[in-house]
Amino acid sequence: MVLAYNLYLVTDYLGLTTKAAGGLMSAAILVFVAAAAVAAATTGRWSDRWSRRKPFVAGASLLVLLAVLAPAAAPEAWAYLLFFLAAGVAFGTYTAVDQALMVEVLPGGSEGAKDLAFLNAANALPQILAPGAAGLLVTLLGYPGMFLCGGLAAAVGAVLILLIKRVR
Incomplete structure (x- = not known):
């Protein structure tokens, strides 16, 4: 939702000019990508090493819940950047581990596709x-x-992930 309304959020909610918004949005995307890359590179290995999937995926969802609190409470550039940092870590973690979790919950057999x-x-x-x-x-x-x-919505997702019985 945030990415779809990013320009409006920065201009209407944070009150920046279009020119200033471009700089902040670029910085936010760079922060997001860097955080996601580091998280994906580390959490996938940790998940494999500890043979755990649910804590990582549910934790990523709960991190999104925490991440939204900053910009919801403070319409400031620092809160916006903090959101993108935490959201990047959550996205990287989710992407690295969720695919493995999904494969492990599939029943297998000829219905895999x-x-x-x-x-x-x-x-x-x-x-x-x-x-x-x-x-x-x-x-x-x-x-x-x-x-x-x-x-x-992220919190509900975390709870639903934790209810999965077939995967640790």
Whole structure:
């Protein structure tokens, strides 16, 4: 949701000019990518070494919940950058470990391709719906409400991951 409304968030919510917004958005994306790369490179190995998937994926979701609190509470550039740093770590962790978790919960057998297609659709659908949901949330609740609803969705995701029985 944040990426879809990034320019509006920085200009309307943080109050920056379009020129200043470009610089802050560029810095935020660099912070996000660097944090995601470091997290992906480390957490995947840790997950394999400890034979644990759920704590990493649920932890990444809970980190998103914590990350949204900064910009929801403070419409400032530092809070925006802090959000992108934490979101980058969460995204890198999630990307590195979630695929392994999904493969481990699949029943196996000749239905594997169908199951992977279903999982792919389950991952893509929220990305398709998020921009529309963000617009509605910003209209109804403002930008802080959008952040908090995103955090709530991440928390629900963490709980659902922890309910998986077949994987540690």
